[in-house]
Amino acid sequence: xxxxxxxxxxxxxxxxxxxxxxxxxxxxxxxxxxxxxxxxxxxxxxxxxxxxxxxxxxxxxxxxxxxxxxxxxxxxxxxxxxxxxxxxxxxxxxxxx
Numbered sequence: 001x002x003x004x005x006x007x008x009x010x011x012x013x014x015x016x017x018x019x020x021x022x023x024x025x026x027x028x029x030x031x032x033x034x035x036x037x038x039x040x041x042x043x044x045x046x047x048x049x050x051x052x053x054x055x056x057x058x059x060x061x062x063x064x065x066x067x068x069x070x071x072x073x074x075x076x077x078x079x080x081x082x083x084x085x086x087x088x089x090x091x092x093x094x095x096x097x
Contacts, residue, residue, distance in 0.1 A: 027069065027073070030073045030075065031073065034073065038052050041069065041073070045065075045068040047069055051065055052069070
């Protein structure tokens with residue numbers, strides 16, 4: 001039997017799988033904090049119940065659906081933080097901003 005390994009199982013590093021797993025955990029946690037079921041979140045977000053269930057089980061979802069879920073969970077602004085950090089090309093004069 002073949003098993004797929006994620007490098008993060010052996011080395012402390014972020015991978016697509018670890019980031020995705022953490023995202024799913026945070027979405028589930030937020031949904032539960034708000035006291036809403038998957039069905040209610042699906043209805044509020046306009047994302048099908050099947051898609052939401054699949055996302056919470058496998059992490060697979062269309063970006064537009066994830067944005068709708070983020071909006072329904074009052075977390076849409078979190079997406080504005082993606083890719084905001086400037087790429088460091090020279091440490092000379094770097095201030096950490």
